[in-house]
Amino acid sequence: MKKAIVIDDEFLARNMVKECLLQHTEIEIVAECADGFEGIKAIQELKPDLIFLDIQMPRINGFEMLELIDEPPSVIFATAFDEFALKAFEANAIDYLLKPFSQIRFDQAIKKFLQNANIGSIEKLLKTEGKSEFEASRVVVKHHGNIRIIPAIDILYIEAWDDYVKIHTAENVFVKKQTLTFYENALSNKDFLRVHRSFLVNISQVTSIDQGSGENRELRLRNGFHLPVSRSGYQKLKVALGI
């Protein structure tokens, strides 16, 4: 018996998934959630094999929710509009259903899941370097057990830290399991620039570029922080700032 959770903010949409699942007695619904917060909790407690996930939901969307789960289960996205299709496949979803979907289409998705059930977590694909085309305007993190939404404009810089990144804001430092390259791509249109192997900086927070010791240059940020700049990072900065 496989365990499944339905996460969708509309109860009628959840009902539809449940109704379609009646045909598949090998899968049992163990929870229903109306948003990403409930989803995270239920996934961590119940460890399902499969989730049906809507994308547009209050506060955090389906993708952001996935990012916050350490070992995400298999995912079948079910959403109304296909602007996210590409990203969903990058997230290595089992399938992507467009609402309203037919029983036949739903059965295909379930078949795919049952065949691929051992494909493992989608975690590694969520983190596939350089592949993510999606553009973020914020970063969602877990902080002291709470979920925090950090708007991109509030981020000073992001620092690589082994398998994690440290996200620095004026008030706080948040740690998240993710690669710096992921954010380099996701935030590329939000004025973020990789000025160093280990630093991704919010250009709008830079106040000056100083000549440091020897060859190396340093960035000074609005709050007084200093960041090292690599030679190639300096070239990129010059292009970005038009100097």
Next chain:
Amino acid sequence: MKSKSFSFLLYIVLPSIAGIFSVWGLILNATLVNRNLAMLDAILSTILLALFATVLANVIRYYRPSNGKEYMLLLWIFTLGLLWFFISNGLLKMIVKNDEVYLNLIKTTSWLRYFMANLVLVCISLVTWIRRQAISDSKQNLRFLATQELAKEAELHSLRQQLQPHFLFNSLNSIYSLIGTEPVKARNMLQQLSEFLRSTLRRDASQMIDTSEEILQTKIYLEIEMVRFPRLEVHWEIEPQCENFKMPVLLLQPLVENAIKFGLYDVRNSVNISIQVFFKNDAINIRISNPFDIESIKSHTGVGFGLENIRRRLYLLYGRKDLIETRTNENIFVVAIQIPQLK
């Protein structure tokens, strides 16, 4: 710049040509006259004529005779022509003094001078008139095109906005789900959705409609959302007298959609949206309040509540910037607009 230098040339060149002609005429017809005098005569007449031509061209540029009074322009031309004739004649006579031959010449050629002057003035006025017409036509054309383009854009935008694919397909999915479990509710919702889409397609953004109709459309929209989200509650407070007034289409509904977007789609728990419609200060006042999520709002593109469009429309319609007001109170957002009513 270009048209200015062109006009300048016009005023100088045309009278100059006339002047050269008159010099040659004088020289050929009366070789006996004093050539210096003839030269002076030509220069003086030409300069004077250029001056009058300039006056005339400016008159034409800024004075637009009302329909059926175009003859006023001819009057201007002949009056200026006559004035030129008397002044140049008088001046010439003062200069020439007692050269009998030249005085005689002036007398015999006066009809020719007068004719020449009028010819030049008519030519100038014609050219100026045509140019002015062409310029104002092209300006009007551009303005017309720009307005049309804007109107089209607004219409397209509102259509796309109205058809909000997320709203549409999610509603269809809700109906799809209800068909199996609650067919009566499904029928009801399908009918409301059709009504909503029909009114969306029927609307012309430049129209004024009854406030009651706009309220009705908005209610249909909200009822659909309430089927999708039972956690949504809507409180209406409508002063009955307001329903009879007219208001521009697509003002109330986008405001409510905005309240739904930030107050319902972004907020997790039960949501209360309140809408007040009342009459005050010779205007229909609409006040909408909705809860919002402080953290989510900051990361929305454009930062803010996306009311710029409505602010702009109100300004274009009424020429006032104070017709929309917003404020936040903890996690409640309130927007208030006024729609002035002409007495």
